[in-house]
Amino acid sequence: MPFQITTQPFGPLPNGDISLTEYVLEHTESGEFITVVPEFGGILRRLVLRKSTKLFALLKAPETPQALMSDESYASALLYPFPSRIRHGVYQFEGEDFALKLNEAKRDNALHGFVHGRPFSVVSQDVTDTHAQLTLRYDYAGDTFGYPFPFVLTVTYELIQANLLRQGSHWEADKMCALRIRYSAQNIGTTRCPAAFGWHPYFTLTGEPIDHFSLSLPGRTPIKLDKHMIADGRSPFEEASEFNLHKVELDSAFEINPTSEPDASESYAETILTSLSTGVRLIVGQQTGAGKLNYLVCYTPTRRDSIAIEPLTANVNAFNNGEGLTVLEPWEELSGTMWVRLD
Structure with missing residues (x-):
């Protein structure tokens, strides 16, 4: 069986209380793999996929436990119960004020x-001829x-044969792999709650400078941001387009317009990062539709x-403006799917 899951020590956190274990999901024939650190926010730390005969390291993430603890960039973080920003940290929900x-x-x-850095537990592992799958909670x-x-957040990381990534897809059907992430957040309290994921x-292609890339965005409505990076209106809709990232600085939010294939049962959107030197395309996909991943932020760090x-x-600031916010009844779930592939 070409897929396997193994573990390896990642080292102790600086406070010495926890020694981290890294799970490795690997395709032994192609050399493609992902690594996950459950005890530190359940983060995906490494993602290596293949195009033709070459392997590409696709993530910038902390290399040591010490770097994990000191990282302020939220590299690979899972963001729940809210992503992005809440102005002053203050919001009102069903007549009550919260800070x-x-x-x-x-x-x-x-x-x-606030789940970044918190300990997730491994609840299941599965290996077949077509995937390796790890579920955290x-x-x-x-x-x-x-x-x-109260809530339960469940995240499943899957290294999967790329042609099986989406039902009804026409993507390349060789032995290339892709990453698929499924998430589910369930309200286990007795009252309704606000929720967003x-x-x-941070993506790259084996360390190539971002100025050597172009970026293709799906059709989208740009979100205006004020000096505090809080949503403050919208700009006119923009059609799907590609632009060179040379000297371009981004810290931009969008509501995205989904696309779909004729035989696909669900809508989705994809953002494409293309190396101008090699032509390799890194594709980040997200499920769209009611209660799904209908927003996108792109950010270029100063480095x-x-x-x-x-x-x-x-x-941004959805707990106050309500845009995209999900209100979960007791025992209801917020769920969806994301993926990363090369083309």
């Missing part, structure tokens, strides 16, 4: 939820200041060695 911890002091915002009791709503990966392409279910 979250501020973790973006320079802009006076609450940022990216985080149980939250409602004890974080400003969010008294996102993912914060210019990667680009964050962040699928989100809701707009």
Whole structure:
């Protein structure tokens, strides 16, 4: 069987309380693999996929436990119960005021939820002839200041044969692999709760500078952001387009317009990062539709060695403006799918 799952020590956190284990999901014939660190926010730390005969390292993420602890870029973080920013960390829900911890002091915002860095548990592993699959779970009791709503967040990482990635797809059907991520957040409390999800990966192609790439965005409506990076209106709709990233700085939010194949049962959108030197395309896909990943943030860090392409279910400051926000009844779930592939 070409797929396998193994573990390896990643090292202790600086406080010495936890020694991290990294799970490796691998295709032994192609050399493609992903690695996941459950005890630290369930993050995907490495993603290596193949195009033709060449392997490409596709993620910029911390290399050591010490770097994980000190990282302020949220590299590969799972973002829940809210992605992006909440102005002043304050919101109102069903007539009651709530105040979250501020973790973006320079802009006076609450940022990216609070599951990043928290310990997930491994609940299942599965290996077949076509995939290796790892499912993680985080149980939250409602004890974080400003969010008294218990939930269970489940995330499944899957290294899968690329031609099986989407039902009805016509993608290349050789032995190339792809990454698929499924998430589900369930309200296990007795009251309704606000919910939104996102993912914060930084992409590259084996360290190539981001100025050597172009970016293709799906049809979208740009979100205007104020000086605090809070949503403040919208610009006119823009058709799907491609542009060169040379000297382009992005910290931009969009509501995206989905596309679909004629025989596909679900709508989706894809953002494409293309190497101008090799022509290799890195494709980030997100499921769209009611309650799915209908928003996107793109960000180019000052070091210019990667680009964050962040699928989100809701707009910036959604706990206040309600744009894309999901309100879960007790035992209801917020769920969806994302993927990454090469072309």
